Amino acid sequence: MRIVSGMRPTGKLHLGHYFGVIKNWVKLQDEHETFFFVADWHALTTAYKKTSDLKRNIRELMIDWLTLGLDPQKSILFVQSRVKEHAELHLLFSMITPKSWLEWNPTYKDMKYNLLRLQDIALQFKGGLRDVVREFMNMIPYKVEDFERFEEHLLDDLAETFISALFEGEIEPELLKNLNVSKRDFYETDTYGFLGYPVLQAADILIYKGQGVPVGEDQLPHIELTREIARRFNHLYGEIFPEPEALLTETPKVPGTDGRKMSKSYNNAIFFADTEEEVKTKVMKMFTDPQKLRRNDPGRPDLCPVFMYHKLFTKDSSKIEQIDRDCRSGKLGCVDCKRMMLEGLEAFLKPFREKREEIEENVRDVEEIFLEGSSKARELASKTMEEVREAMNLG
Template sequence: MSTPTQRIVSGMRPTGPLHLGHYFGVLVNWVALQEEYDCLYFVADWHALTSEYASPGRIKQFVPELVMDWVAAGLEPEKCTMFLQSQIKEHAELQLLFSMFTPLGWLERNPTYKEVKGELEGAKDLSTYGFLGYPVLMAADILMYRPHLVPVGQDQLPHLELTREIARRFNFLYTPLFPEPQAKLTEAQKLPGLDGRKMSKSYGNAIHLSESMEQVTPKIMSMLTDTNRMRKKDPGNPDQCNLFPYHVLMTDAGKRTEIVSGCTQATLGCVDCKKMLLESLGAFLEPMRARRVELENNPRRVWDMLEAGNRKAHEQALETLTLVRERVNLEYKELSALRS
């Protein structure tokens, strides 16, 4: 059992509506962590600009949508701090100070830099200082709150190690201040998209947390299943069916046993299997939808949550940055009278 003082920091970019892949990959862990740790979750709108700098209008639009999805998924402002990255200006100052001693080679070897740049080549120009240097901003986001743990998947460990390297370099050059946050490895339940590819809003193959069952139903009914099962009388293989992972995550064990038996023995057709999934999905999404509708009917509450979170985050950020300025000899107390 962890102590109440242990802190966790994580963020998410407001670039579009969240889907079931986000829920099972990230949010289900965030919700569990808020019960045990001092959690700070931030809307990473500055990070969104690293790739969306040419079309920033949509970012602000998705900020309240993102927070509504978080609360609908189970985050509670009484149990965690939710805040808006760009409103805590100390993040930018800490990024600037970190950038002074972060070697260029550290950024160029970042595996995500080449991967994402290659994926979007031709669609977006990511040969920018902001995109190359985003890990420094990420380190500032994390280290600002001096957390013990950062929830990450196995594929994100190189990013966290860069944050740890920046913390080590700062502590070596000046005096120790930052802990080297450890990875809180979280098992992400992977859910394929409706067409069998990775679930992504850009592929148009996702079920969004904000959608009604009227919107979800035609998606499920047209969903790709076992391609080897051409007719109902053909035995199927749930392990090769794009639909079955949804049942694994949202259908109770008893019904899953029935589905496996009916599929492999060709007594249950894919249409009936999809109808059973719709029942499970409806029961799963309905509580989320109810929490979201409450916020949609009172949008001011979303901004109130962020304002309260911003105040908490700002207090902690200012405390850290004051210590940083002292260590890098930039705390000019002689000028303090001019600040009042």
């Protein structure tokens, strides 16, 4: 089976990326024909304003992929923007994709809904502020026209400060806790590129006639959209594209050090590029069962992120059972428990850390690998584009 998948370059990879995605890719490359790409154009759908880190992030991702076991002898590893044919197919697909298909995409709908709720909070805040500011201005001898000139400006600034405070946790309404939206999303994602990114995804997959796409549950609607676009194209211009299947995989849950989903933006991630000292500091600060305040208090390992890490990194299953018992009975303290877990975690991370250092010393080789991968990908992509142009009677 030909498998295609990509990842946005958003910085160094952490344990969540490994167990959620990369470990599965490494397995797939042994059994299938695999294409894995650094989705740098996709990174622009949300973070187009700040591209100063993009080059560095692309390089970090390449290094991490090679560190974690993606093998250029087994997979075609490349950078999306180096294969311009993706953009051409995206354009042609955008001609035949009804707008409603995109507006019904749950990711877009959720984001849109959350943004509207946030805009609403900001507007309410601004409305309340306007009255306070006016009252204040009435108290000082100011000319009305001067006031009007800077009133909007001032309110915008204050509203922005309010939103920042919301996101930085200084103000924490219940609502924000339930919204899966970041400060960046609030300001930046109401664009054509964001609406249309599933069409770009369809082009990324179909340009290689991909038959399988490893995804998580939340990505299923995108694969369905890819299948719909393939069907529509084939119906209009003749059979060119297969309808790719979603390859759902069960992945273990790796919480962040604070028990939430592991994410760079939550500042709770353990990265493969972290030093031994950095990992130790993060582990010793990890959240545990909040009810276990003293060493001898009985704990609830099933609610504790440290115990979840034991399940992943402590090799001896009888030791894990013992930890479970000793935590529940109050025999084991969290500091000792973390130290034990750290041993297993370090044994897991160390070989990757060493490999990463080796790869980093030869960054030129990394560039070469991805250049070569991109040119192999381009060969296949341009063949597909010849068929597409022919079928559509272009130039």
